[in-house]
Amino acid sequence: MNESIVLLSVLVAFLFGLATGKAWERYKLREGRWIDRRKARESPHYILGLNLLISNQTDLAIEELTTAAGIDADGFEIHLILGNLYREKGQVTRAIQLHQQLLQRPKLTKVEQAYVLLCLGLDFRRGGFVDRALEAFTEVLRFDQSNQYALLNLEKLYEEQQQWQKAYDVRQRLAALADEPQKPKHEAILAFLETQLGLQASGQAPPLKAISHFKAAIDLDQTSVPAYLNLGDLQRQEGLLNEAVSTWEQVPRIAPDKAYLVFDRLENVATEQGHNDRFPALCRRLIDANPQDWRARLALGRHLVTFGQPLKALDLLFESLLHNPHALAIHQVIWQALLALHFTEELVTRYMTLTREAVFYLDPHVCMRCRYRSTELLWQCPQCHEWNTFTEERITLTEESEDESH
Numbered sequence: 001m002n003e004s005i006v007l008l009s010v011l012v013a014f015l016f017g018l019a020t021g022k023a024w025e026r027y028k029l030r031e032g033r034w035i036d037r038r039k040a041r042e043s044p045h046y047i048l049g050l051n052l053l054i055s056n057q058t059d060l061a062i063e064e065l066t067t068a069a070g071i072d073a074d075g076f077e078i079h080l081i082l083g084n085l086y087r088e089k090g091q092v093t094r095a096i097q098l099h100q101q102l103l104q105r106p107k108l109t110k111v112e113q114a115y116v117l118l119c120l121g122l123d124f125r126r127g128g129f130v131d132r133a134l135e136a137f138t139e140v141l142r143f144d145q146s147n148q149y150a151l152l153n154l155e156k157l158y159e160e161q162q163q164w165q166k167a168y169d170v171r172q173r174l175a176a177l178a179d180e181p182q183k184p185k186h187e188a189i190l191a192f193l194e195t196q197l198g199l200q201a202s203g204q205a206p207p208l209k210a211i212s213h214f215k216a217a218i219d220l221d222q223t224s225v226p227a228y229l230n231l232g233d234l235q236r237q238e239g240l241l242n243e244a245v246s247t248w249e250q251v252p253r254i255a256p257d258k259a260y261l262v263f264d265r266l267e268n269v270a271t272e273q274g275h276n277d278r279f280p281a282l283c284r285r286l287i288d289a290n291p292q293d294w295r296a297r298l299a300l301g302r303h304l305v306t307f308g309q310p311l312k313a314l315d316l317l318f319e320s321l322l323h324n325p326h327a328l329a330i331h332q333v334i335w336q337a338l339l340a341l342h343f344t345e346e347l348v349t350r351y352m353t354l355t356r357e358a359v360f361y362l363d364p365h366v367c368m369r370c371r372y373r374s375t376e377l378l379w380q381c382p383q384c385h386e387w388n389t390f391t392e393e394r395i396t397l398t399e400e401s402e403d404e405s406h
């Protein structure tokens with residue numbers, strides 16, 4: 001996250017330079033003399049500072065850029081970058097001071113004002129001053145209503161405050177600005193936000209509002225797993241068992257790797273309704289479709305142990321173990337099955353051989369964007385706050401480089 005923000009600040013400064021390069025007066029009258037305003041940018045300290053910045057040597061970069069800034073006290077972008085660097089180092093007060101000083105300069109263009117406000121907003125956000133950050137980003141949009149950085153930051157702030165409707169509105173503005181190929185990505189995020197709105201409305205009875213949010217989420221993104229989960233839960237709560245089942249059954253279809261999230265739900269309802277074949281059939285289908293699916297094997301194994309077929313269950317559980325030897329849940333069901341089989345020596349020996357070379361690690365869910373690790377599946381990353389970036393390392397090891405981060 002640090003790196004990307006530092007790079008962003010450089011980029012912002014460069015873009016700024018490009019956008020306004022012509023508008024800038026090259027020469028300026030100061031104390032009766034014409035001063036070449038390009039001086040600072042052409043100084044070796046400036047160039048060196050930027051290079052240090054890119055190689056992430058923040059302290060040295062600050063040193064060089066401070067020297068460059070000393071050559072030309074008016075250098076706008078140098079002060080902008082310096083402020084950003086102080087923020088990244090955690091010296092938020094200093095960053096705010098620098099950026100506020102810039103803002104007080106007379107004759108700033110609209111673009112300049114927008115950029116300083118954006119940087120100030122980032123300072124405030126970093127310092128935890130939520131209201132002032134919201135104000136700054138909103139102000140940026142007043143100067144430049146399609147400023148994506150401001151919109152993104154606003155959205156994240158609203159999400160942190162659980163103001164889902166406001167976050168949703170901001171994301172809609174972002175979606176409206178996006179090119180056609182980018183639209184599905186925005187719709188997927190809108191679907192997550194819709195789902196949050198549904199959860200927020202879930203307390204109310206009758207739950208019509210919540211249901212319509214979940215359905216809207218599915219309309220936005222037909223692969224939005226949490227929308228199906230929550231919609232099904234609500235339907236079940238309302239006693240609509242068949243509706244709940246057909247909602248949950250969409251999950252294995254749209255996201256086979258997340259099918260396990262509906263296992264308990266479907267198994268319980270199937271047992272309740274007396275359809276004892278339905279759940280095993282689902283597990284078999286999943287195993288056939290993905291031989292690596294250890295969760296479907298585990299679920300079916302557990303089901304078989306419960307229904308008095310421990311030997312059949314063990315075969316599946318041992319297979320499951322090969323794909324994920326660290327899952328405690330598998331071991332627990334294996335013990336259950338072994339117990340039911342009175343610890344037959346041959347079976348116990350097989351179990352011990354299988355586990356001997358197991359490598360244990362505990363947090364298999366990884367954020368594809370920032371590599372944050374988690375023991376459970378998360379829909380929003382607590383570190384980089386991106387939506388739907390988690391993958392289970394063991395299952396999707398080969399296809400994980402498909403990463404849309406920027």
Ligand SMILES: [Zn+2]
Pocket residue numbers: 367368369370371372381382383384385386389
């Ligand atoms: Zn992350």
